[in-house]
Amino acid sequence: MKGQWGLMLLIGIVLLILAALIILLSVRGITFRVKKVACVGDSITKNGYWEDNLQKSLSAERYEVAGFGVNGATALAAGIDNDTSEKGYTLQPEYDDSLAYQPDIVVIMLGTNDSKPFNWEMPDNANAAQFRADLTALVESYKALKSKPRVYLALPPTAFSDFAQIQNETVENDIIPAIREVAAATGAAVIDTHSVNKNAQDDFIDGVHPSSDAGRELLAQAVANAILGK
Numbered sequence: 001m002k003g004q005w006g007l008m009l010l011i012g013i014v015l016l017i018l019a020a021l022i023i024l025l026s027v028r029g030i031t032f033r034v035k036k037v038a039c040v041g042d043s044i045t046k047n048g049y050w051e052d053n054l055q056k057s058l059s060a061e062r063y064e065v066a067g068f069g070v071n072g073a074t075a076l077a078a079g080i081d082n083d084t085s086e087k088g089y090t091l092q093p094e095y096d097d098s099l100a101y102q103p104d105i106v107v108i109m110l111g112t113n114d115s116k117p118f119n120w121e122m123p124d125n126a127n128a129a130q131f132r133a134d135l136t137a138l139v140e141s142y143k144a145l146k147s148k149p150r151v152y153l154a155l156p157p158t159a160f161s162d163f164a165q166i167q168n169e170t171v172e173n174d175i176i177p178a179i180r181e182v183a184a185a186t187g188a189a190v191i192d193t194h195s196v197n198k199n200a201q202d203d204f205i206d207g208v209h210p211s212s213d214a215g216r217e218l219l220a221q222a223v224a225n226a227i228l229g230k
């Protein structure tokens with residue numbers, strides 16, 4: 001009899017443990033579902049320069065990273081490329097794709113191509129004022145999604161040359177302050193991906209794009225640390 005009671009007690013304990021595990025797993029399944037990260041930007045983003053490294057940094061934390069970069073893209077809606085093709089990000093199909101993705105997190109790294117003289121000095125753009133307006137509209141379009149993503153504004157990395165007419169002085173003196181103003185006004189978080197590569201010129205062979213894994217990792221780790229709250 002004692003043996004039967006002992007067995008029944010053991011079975012009861014096991015059932016209680018199983019029930020607790022089922023409840024715990026169901027709660028964990030909601031809390032720790034895979035979060036979708038949309039990487040929005042220009043060629044620095046498009047060509048796997050840092051989002052592939054970001055996926056490696058976040059994989060253990062159950063994140064899915066998707067790239068929506070466009071070569072030559074600008075935050076300025078009226079921005080153009082060196083060949084005069086339209087490069088305003090919101091005019092590109094990748095923008096629509098990024099919205100349809102319904103991300104939980106959006107990382108926007110734009111501003112490098114906006115610094116080109118034919119973009120920044122274009123009369124119709126009114127320089128910083130138009131940049132702020134267009135970037136604000138971009139941020140708000142993501143915030144309005146059903147998925148209610150957290151939006152991050154990643155600063156343009158330091159440029160070590162005037163490759164494709166990119167102007168680092170304009171980035172530092174005009175564009176970065178404008179980005180910070182937009183972040184303050186919209187509630188977006190700023191990621192300092194500008195200063196992290198200041199001493200890594202050898203890892204950016206053309207002066208703009210990271211040409212080594214070390215350079216890519218500098219940008220990716222700054223983004224990962226921001227997302228993970230480190």
